[in-house]
Amino acid sequence: MSVLDGIVAGAREDLEARRAVVPEDRLWERAQEYGQRAPAAAEVIDGLRGTDGLRVIAEIKRTSPARGPLADIADPAALAARYAAGGAAAISVLTEPRRFHGSLEDLETVRSEVRLPLLRKDFVVDAYQVVEARAHGADLVLLIVAALGRRELADLIALARKLGLVPLVEVHDEQEAARAVDAGAEVIGVNARDLRTLNVDPDTFARVADRIPAGLVRIAESGVRDPEDAARYARLGADAVLVGSSLVTGDDPAGAVAALVAAGRPA
Numbered sequence: 001m002s003v004l005d006g007i008v009a010g011a012r013e014d015l016e017a018r019r020a021v022v023p024e025d026r027l028w029e030r031a032q033e034y035g036q037r038a039p040a041a042a043e044v045i046d047g048l049r050g051t052d053g054l055r056v057i058a059e060i061k062r063t064s065p066a067r068g069p070l071a072d073i074a075d076p077a078a079l080a081a082r083y084a085a086g087g088a089a090a091i092s093v094l095t096e097p098r099r100f101h102g103s104l105e106d107l108e109t110v111r112s113e114v115r116l117p118l119l120r121k122d123f124v125v126d127a128y129q130v131v132e133a134r135a136h137g138a139d140l141v142l143l144i145v146a147a148l149g150r151r152e153l154a155d156l157i158a159l160a161r162k163l164g165l166v167p168l169v170e171v172h173d174e175q176e177a178a179r180a181v182d183a184g185a186e187v188i189g190v191n192a193r194d195l196r197t198l199n200v201d202p203d204t205f206a207r208v209a210d211r212i213p214a215g216l217v218r219i220a221e222s223g224v225r226d227p228e229d230a231a232r233y234a235r236l237g238a239d240a241v242l243v244g245s246s247l248v249t250g251d252d253p254a255g256a257v258a259a260l261v262a263a264g265r266p267a
């Protein structure tokens with residue numbers, strides 16, 4: 001079993017436990033409530049376009065299967081506020097508990113403190129999790145192509161849109177990029193890390209981005225360590241970078257985000 005399969009199996013177990021406590025129809029009500037005050041999906045998508053410079057999506061991440069413990073993050077809302085002060089375009093909140101020590105409570109506390117679009121970053125394989133994301137204040141939801149069948153991907157994208165959520169469809173090779181495009185994704189994340197093996201290949205974006213038609217939002221994910229990496233992705237045509245580890249392990253998250261944004265401005 002690959003790392004990804006193991007994490008997905010845990011996510012399925014956890015979601016069934018939650019479903020037994022909070023039925024999906026109750027979540028729908030809360031999801032629609034948040035939908036009434038949420039930004040429009042088109043606005044969220046436009047906010048990620050790198051038309052006048054690279055956007056930064058800053059991530060709240062405590063630990064990872066690849067790197068182990070990164071940071072305690074006792075107050076995720078305070079960290080999100082620092083990211084916002086540094087000029088982040090959106091905040092990614094890991095909600096997976098077992099390997100990343102995240103939670104839906106993290107998402108909710110961040111929602112209560114910042115106005116930026118929020119991404120629920122998790123291993124989403126069931127409609128329940130999409131409704132749950134919206135109910136807890138997400139504006140975007142991650143859908144990992146490697147974890148989903150064709151039909152599942154199409155269904156979850158459709159459900160996300162019905163709820164006003166923007167699906168961020170994650171790929172890590174050319175074939176997956178083609179599947180994301182075929183499924184009608186408007187926002188595609190190219191993960192430099194292969195979630196099956198956890199290996200990072202820094203050339204992934206350069207290889208895969210060509211398969212993503214102009215007009216779609218292209219996000220380079222994982223392994224962005226410093227402003228040079230951000231500048232490189234900007235030159236390769238990325239609209240945005242998604243950055244976690246290097247921000248949570250540094251001592252100045254606002255300054256670090258601002259430096260990435262500055263490095264990604266067109267010359």
Ligand SMILES: O=P(O)(O)OC[C@@H](O)[C@@H](O)c1c[nH]c2ccccc12
Nearest residue numbers: 191221222223224242243244245246
């Ligand atoms: O910490 P990094 O290398 O900056 O990476 C952030 C983000 O790309 C990474 O957390 C991530 C990308 N896709 C995922 C899917 C699931 C969990 C985590 C991820």
